[in-house]
Structure formats: structure tokens, C-alpha cells
Amino acid sequence: VAVAVDPARPGSAAWWTRRRLDAGRPRRRRVDGLTLDRILDAALELVDDEGLDGLTMRRLAARLECGHASLYRHVASHDEVLVLLVDRVLGAPILAPSDRGDPRARAEVALRRYRGLLLEHPALTPAFLEGQLLGPNALARREEALSLVLGAGVGPDDAVRAYLTLTHFVISSAVFEASGAARTAEDRREMEQYFSSLSAEEHPVLRSVAVELNAVDGDEEFELGLRALLDHLERGVVPAQAGTLGSSPKR
Amino acid sequence: VAVAVDPARPGSAAWWTRRRLDAGRPRRRRVDGLTLDRILDAALELVDDEGLDGLTMRRLAARLECGHASLYRHVASHDEVLVLLVDRVLGAPILAPSDRGDPRARAEVALRRYRGLLLEHPALTPAFLEGQLLGPNALARREEALSLVLGAGVGPDDAVRAYLTLTHFVISSAVFEASGAARTAEDRREMEQYFSSLSAEEHPVLRSVAVELNAVDGDEEFELGLRALLDHLERGVVPAQAGTLGSSPKR
DNA sequence: ACCTGAACACCGTTCAAGT
DNA sequence: ACCTGAACACCGTTCAAGT
Secondary structure, eight states, X not given: OOOOOOOSOTTSHHHHHHHHHHTTXXXXXXXXXXXXXXXXXXXXXXXXHHOXXXXXXXXXXXXXXXXXXXXXXXXXXXXXXXXXXXXXXXXXXXXXXXXXXXXXXXXXXXXXXXXXXXXXXXXXXXXXXXXXXXXXXXXXXXXXXXXXXXXXXXXXXXXXXXHHHHHHHHHHHHHHHXXXXXXXXXXXXXXXXXXXXXXXTTOHHHHHTHHHHTTOOHHHHHHHHHHHHHHHHHHHHOHHHHSOOSOOOOO | OOOOOOOSOTTSHHHHHHHHHHTTSOOOOOSSSOOHHXXXXXXXXXXXXXXXXXXXXXXXXXXXXXXXXXXXXXXXXXXXXXXXXXXXXXXXXXXXXXXXSOHHHHHHHHHHHHHHHHHTSGGGGGGGGSSOOOSHHHHHHHHHHHHHHHHTTOOHHHHXXXXXXXXXXXXXXXXXXXXXXXXXXXXXXXXXXXXXXXXXXXXXXXXXXXXXXXXXXXHHHHHHHHHHHHHHHHHHHOHHHHSOOSOOOXX
């Protein structure tokens, strides 16, 4: 039987759809021990140990003690590995259904937990920026998050806006924390020295705030932004406040 | 004379310092027409045309009609090209010194302009996430931005916090816009169909907001977040409001 | 039927040989 | 002194040859 090649980009809606359909197909018996699960476990370890660039098909195969061509029995491409890794990380629960309390408090807990989850694998965080996250675990998290917001009485338009704004904020916060941060004491000192070494005529301001520029830590910045966004969304969006149900002012 | 090799990571404080010192060195005469400027121009074109992955040393050389090894006369590595490209894009003015008005309005204009600048080269945006931006143009922009905030009477701690929060927001907004967005009508329809195709038991919420999930556009999301952050920073931070000068509540 | 070594078409970077 | 072709050590992916 001639089977059409799947031309869809890994991670796209079409690609996940095809994958969901294929999930029901009769599984071929595997004679070796190689499994998609084992591959992804090893891949995540590899990313944690050697960074995102360290994840190559050949090194992955070396870790699994198999020929690198064998990986292509289980996975179509390197890109696909990344997409599957992202969804795997999203397999952990974020919003425990047990914790009650007002929506704002639950949202805060969930968003902090989401950030923590991403920072368990700092090197992988840039992969969360590639396209929308549409895998089964990503969808489960999205379902839960939107349920929470909608359950608070927010209209669908505003709920979606709030959801997107907040998740994007969490992801980018983690990416900056993972790839931009100078967090060790020595890093900070080096950065301070750099700003202090600038010419006084050209950069008086940077010289004057050299210390402050390196004193802000990522957690603090996250909490500041989180409070700002939640305050604003709550004010503009939740009916309990001002009676405007489900529609924010158009700019 | 034995010159110590520079082991610093491209883009780091040490690397830029070394570069600034080297700027005063006697220039070698170039016999061919190859120049760092020409290389970076071609590199930016290449990124625009073929994406960030399309920027390889070999293709860059092909565009410049020279051997790829020749590039290493002007540039130490592929990484270095990216770092220099980022600072080159930041060479454009963002905060025109001429436009007056209240700080809030000036900040809004500047942040929108910054976002617009990044989106002129959408494929390059992920490069703005690699470490702190410490090149001469980045520093000039930083100097201007911090002057604005400090000039509004904000204390150094809060000024730095506000500056970091806002620039990080702009950069991540551009990255999401550039790499995540499904903006064509067809993309939207495909995404809507994807959410609508989910099982009603598992994903009732996603099915119900399938349309709304793909109706939000990036500009709108940016304006929402911008307003939220500026409102909050203004309230917590500017003395004109409540008299708390230069210190925000610790969490 | 399943697996994979060998091959192909690319990379970034170096360096000795050319001018 | 400057430039660069050739070489090296890697990549991702394919496919025919093996079992």
C-alpha cells in the first residue's frame, strides 16, 4: 500500500493530527529494546547535561548505544525530537484540581509552578518558543488553564487574551532566566565592572546605576510582572470588580 | 609579539571590552574589498531571506563571492556574526530626543518603536535572547531609556526594574510574534479546525473557544501587556502618584 | 520484516600552502 | 603579509545491503 508522506512541519496542527490518527495503528513488534520513551528520556538527559546544541542524533544514539540511523525508526527528524520533548515536559501537572481558593490565588500558584517546571530544564526553554504548543499534554494544560479563567466569570475573548498574555509571560521569563542571567556573584561583579568602565561623558547613567543593574534577580522580576499583569487583567476583565462582563475596552 | 588568545564568549562583557580596546589598534590594509560592514550587511540579508538557520558561513561567503575561509579574517566565529548583527540592528534610533511630552507617552512610543525595529528582521529575533545585550549600540539605547525613567523621578532600583521588565516584554513579544504566530487567514482556519476536532469529553473548553483562540493578534496582545505593565509601574513607582519615592514594596 | 553501516550533502573551523 | 584551498571533525538524513 502506498502511504502518502507527511509533509507537515513537526509540531504543527496537521502534524499532531496525523500523529493522533496514527496512534491507533497496529504497532510493529520491536525486536530491539529501543523505544520512543527511552529515546526521549535520553534526549532530555542530554539536553540537561550538554545544552540544546549538545542534542544531536549521533550523540543521542551513542547514549543509547545504538547506531544513529536506528533512531529514524522511531522518530522522523531532529526537529521532531524537540517537539516531543517540549510536550513531554508539559506532562507534569500544573494546576492541581485539589487546590481551591479564589481564582487569582490559584492562577498565581499555577503560573509559578509552570515557570518552575520550565526551569527544571533550562537549556530546553528556547524550544518552547517555536510555534504554538499543540501536543496532547500542552492541550491538557491549556484546557485546565482556560477552565480556571472562564470559571471566574470572564468572557471568552478576555479569557483567551489573559491566558495568552500570562503563558507568554511565563515562558519568556524562563527563557531570559535560563539564557540571559548573570547570577553568580562573580558574573555580577564582572558586569558591574563593565558598566563602571564606560566613559563618563557617553554613559553617565549606566555608570551611576551599575550596581542596581545587576542586583535584580529573575524571581523578583517575575513576581513584579506577574502582579502587574494579574492586577490589570483582574481590573479590566473580571465582572466582580466593575460590572463590565467579558469585554475589555478596545484601544 | 605573542598576543593572548581571547577566550571570552562572544557578546560577553569581557569580549566587548577586548573589542573596544582593539578598536584603537592600527588597522591592517585590506587588499580585497571584504569588510566587516559588507559581511554584516550580507548576513542580515541572508537572515531575512532564508531564516536564522540559513545563515551559515559558507552561504554567507557565497553571497559575498569569496572563499568561506576568508570570512575568518574579519570575524572569529559564526557566533560572533550573530552578536554583531544584534548590535547592528540596535544602531537605529529608538528614543528621538526631540519628542517631548510626559514620560509615559514617550516610553510608549519608544517601546512600540523598539518592537517595530525587531520585527523588521523577524528571523533574527531569537538572537536577542542570548545573554545580555552589551554592544555599543545596545548600551546607547540603554543609556537613553534609563535616562528617561530616571528623569521621571523614579529611584535607581525601581528604574532598573522597570527598564528590565519592559525591554524583556518587548523582546519576547517580538519573538512570539515572529516565530509563533499563525497570522494568515488560512493558518487561523487550520488552527480553529484543529481545536474543533478535539474530543468533546476531553477538551470541552478548547472546543468552545476555538475561534477566540485564533482571533487575538500580536499587536493587540502587545498593547494589552504594555498598558498593564506601565499602569502598574507608574502606580507603584512614580512619586507623583502616591508619594512613595523610589522604592517598591518587597514581596 | 526489521535494522543499520556506509554514503551523501552539508556544517564550522583550522592551517599550511600559495600569492 | 595577506589570503584561501584543502582538510578535519563534526552534523542530519537516506538507502541499499545485511540479518
